[in-house]
Amino acid sequence: MNQSPTVPSWGQTVSVRRCDRWSIHHRLQELNIPCACPADGTLRVDVNHALALLLVRSAVRQFSTSRQEGIDWLERCWQTQVTCVANS
Known part of the structure; x- marks a missing residue:
């Protein structure tokens, strides 16, 4: 199979809007x-660890995400109470 030289053969394709991919x-x-x-308009990323x-x-x-979605997510984070058991 012939691959185009402009498309990397490594990594995973990430679905993003074309207008955001360079950012x-x-x-x-x-x-x-x-x-x-x-x-070809895709974003290729090489992810090898978590x-x-x-x-x-x-x-x-x-x-x-929209600005409002980001605000809502941050507010949920601030309201979440997590107990640290590492120092117990």
């Missing part, structure tokens, strides 16, 4: 997560 790409580069924006997966999710969420 997400830039943020992932800041986080040292290998990624590419090939000419922390990278969480960072990708966070970066995508930052650009894909």
Whole structure:
């Protein structure tokens, strides 16, 4: 099968809006997560561990949710009470 030289053969394709993919790409580069924006309009990300997966999710969420959704999520976080048992 012939692959286009502009599309990386590595990583996973992340579904994001085309208008957001370069911003997400830039943020992932800041986080040292290998990624590419090939000419086909996709965003390719190389995720090899759980922390990278969480960072990708966070970066995508930052650009894909509305301001109000972000505010609602933060308010839920602030209202959640978590008891730390590590110091018991």
